[in-house]
Amino acid sequence: TLGEGATKTIILAELYLKLGNEPEGRRHLKNAADTLRRSGQTDRALVFYDRLLEPIQGRGLAESEAEDYLDSVLGKVASGKHLMTIPDQVALLSQAEKAAKRFQRWDYLPRIKLALAYELQAAGQNQKAFRYMNDFWKLAEKVGEARMLKVATLMMGEFLHWKGKFAEAVRRYEEVVEDLEEFGDDEATLKATARVGLCYVRCGRIPRGMGMIDTVRAKADLLHLPQIAIFADLMALIALFELRKTAEAEGVLERLSGLPPDQVGHYILWPVEACKGYIRCMRGDYDGAFEHLKRAVDHSRYVGWLHQNGAWNFELLDVLESRGFIHPEWNYRNEIQRMLNWDDIYMRGVSYRYRALRLLEKQTPLSRVMADLKKSEKYLQQSGAEIELARTRIALGNLYVKQGEVKTAHAYLGKAWRFFSTVDQDLFPKDLLAIMPQEQKMEVMIDRIIAINESLGTLQDLSSFLERAINLALDLTMAMRGAFFTYGPGGELTLTASRNLDPSILREEQVARLLEVVRETARLGREAVLPGFGPEFHLSEAALLEAGIHSLICLPVRLAEQTHGYLYLDNRLGRKPFPADDLPLVRLIGN
Numbered sequence: 001t002l003g004e005g006a007t008k009t010i011i012l013a014e015l016y017l018k019l020g021n022e023p024e025g026r027r028h029l030k031n032a033a034d035t036l037r038r039s040g041q042t043d044r045a046l047v048f049y050d051r052l053l054e055p056i057q058g059r060g061l062a063e064s065e066a067e068d069y070l071d072s073v074l075g076k077v078a079s080g081k082h083l084m085t086i087p088d089q090v091a092l093l094s095q096a097e098k099a100a101k102r103f104q105r106w107d108y109l110p111r112i113k114l115a116l117a118y119e120l121q122a123a124g125q126n127q128k129a130f131r132y133m134n135d136f137w138k139l140a141e142k143v144g145e146a147r148m149l150k151v152a153t154l155m156m157g158e159f160l161h162w163k164g165k166f167a168e169a170v171r172r173y174e175e176v177v178e179d180l181e182e183f184g185d186d187e188a189t190l191k192a193t194a195r196v197g198l199c200y201v202r203c204g205r206i207p208r209g210m211g212m213i214d215t216v217r218a219k220a221d222l223l224h225l226p227q228i229a230i231f232a233d234l235m236a237l238i239a240l241f242e243l244r245k246t247a248e249a250e251g252v253l254e255r256l257s258g259l260p261p262d263q264v265g266h267y268i269l270w271p272v273e274a275c276k277g278y279i280r281c282m283r284g285d286y287d288g289a290f291e292h293l294k295r296a297v298d299h300s301r302y303v304g305w306l307h308q309n310g311a312w313n314f315e316l317l318d319v320l321e322s323r324g325f326i327h328p329e330w331n332y333r334n335e336i337q338r339m340l341n342w343d344d345i346y347m348r349g350v351s352y353r354y355r356a357l358r359l360l361e362k363q364t365p366l367s368r369v370m371a372d373l374k375k376s377e378k379y380l381q382q383s384g385a386e387i388e389l390a391r392t393r394i395a396l397g398n399l400y401v402k403q404g405e406v407k408t409a410h411a412y413l414g415k416a417w418r419f420f421s422t423v424d425q426d427l428f429p430k431d432l433l434a435i436m437p438q439e440q441k442m443e444v445m446i447d448r449i450i451a452i453n454e455s456l457g458t459l460q461d462l463s464s465f466l467e468r469a470i471n472l473a474l475d476l477t478m479a480m481r482g483a484f485f486t487y488g489p490g491g492e493l494t495l496t497a498s499r500n501l502d503p504s505i506l507r508e509e510q511v512a513r514l515l516e517v518v519r520e521t522a523r524l525g526r527e528a529v530l531p532g533f534g535p536e537f538h539l540s541e542a543a544l545l546e547a548g549i550h551s552l553i554c555l556p557v558r559l560a561e562q563t564h565g566y567l568y569l570d571n572r573l574g575r576k577p578f579p580a581d582d583l584p585l586v587r588l589i590g591n
Contacts, residue, residue, distance in 0.1 A: 009035055010035065013032030030048070033049045037079045042263070045075070049079065053069070053072050073096040077089055077092065078188075090120065094116065097112045110139045114136045116129075117133040117159060118159070129159070136152060154189060155192050157192060157195060158195045161195050161199055164309070164379075166203050166384045167203055167383065168384070170205070183215055183216060190232075193215075197211075197212030197213040197235060200212060201387075203384045204386030206243070210239060213232055217233065217236070230263070234268050237253065241275055242310075242312075246278065267299075267303050270303060273295040274292070278313070278316045293320065297329055297330050311388055314350070317330070332354075335351075346379070349376045349380035355372050356373045377392050393416040396412045397411075400412065469589055470484060476589075479569035479570060479572055482498065483495055484566070485518050485566045496565065509546075520538060521555065521566055524536060527583065527586075530550075530551055551570060551571060551577050551578055552570035553568075
């Protein structure tokens, strides 16, 4: 809401707006435009900025009008960035640059050059954009004032972000940030700070980056800067999608979707619609997802910029295209080719990985797949994009497993695990845990056992607890089925909990063989492992194979000296026997 003084300023400006181009009204028009822009009423602000610029564009600029003109251009771009096309912004800023040089208004030149660098970068004119950014940096160094250097660093951080150089953006910021970090209170600085926060997230320093973004949003609310609050929400949204935390991202999407579209603008709505499409797609609503994708492309057309730097968009395109939804402009194949030619090493690294995954699906020779994954690793290392680098290393580890190079696979998966274990262990694919080195498997298991134990007070019944324990055992051993059996009061075996093991779909002889294994384990009081039953087990390996059971582990679950039941796992993925070093892990789960 506007104060009494601001309201009077706007009323007075509106009177001059109706009177026409009265010279004495220009000051009131400018004050009203600036007031409305700061309050987030950008549409109304643009009306006043346009009126200020109209007569100048029609008859030429006088020296006495230079200051108002340059302020109005920068104000209009700041207000209408989300509504204006990139070519229109570049044209207007280029005129302002000429005017600043002509009338020697050197104090305006750095801001104009910076704004031009942003728009030229967005338009794909990277070399020209870099020249403008470099000019801005030199001006800041020449002045030598600490605050201007920090602002220059923040603005350079935005530019580096679009080039995919996240680690460099973070490094430059840390060189100028003081012991007491201050975030500034102007729109350009706050926006750039939020962008640097996203760079921190993408470098794997997630709490630090999310904290910066949250602080920017809080400050935007405090200073009544709604456009900065919207931008901070966008940065938070992208950060959460980088982590594939879509459930948490939905709250941000709801907040942005609840605002009027003309306040959010095409620039923000383009990624917002793409994120909505991703969520719909992952829920199986492919028609709805494709509608969001089409709306995203429509917004990008208006802005004049189809470039995006979200790796998850490839996952959206891949799933939709597998269901027959192919967009003529924004599709998997074209997007990969475009990104490989774009001056963004982050998206180049991501694109090489997704191209490799598509080649793998088509059963392309593994040497070609490996070459693309190695390029992906190289560019993501240069970028500093630790989250996506870990995903590429998982893909490399998986490929080395397929080639039978287990030691090399362990090295890659170990690097990925060391990163994800400090960020979020759920980001590491569960099906690959079983082939990791023993110490990492033990680390995962202990953490998950602790989580299960901590949840005992909230679980409603024993079966819920047992199912979580079975899930852990399946993840660590790559067993395809798991169950927990107990003996009832009458001595009958009871299936208490299971995963992928439904007696109703098993043949009678399969159920009989399975129960025989549990009974023999109970009789001997120790684990049974197939292949490799000892002579003391009265079990036929041939009969089990005939029943479709090619590998198994069954062991007593004990607390102190009392046996509470029996954990049963069978049919390891790939029809391979359970490794010997899996047995101690399963024993620990059963303790």
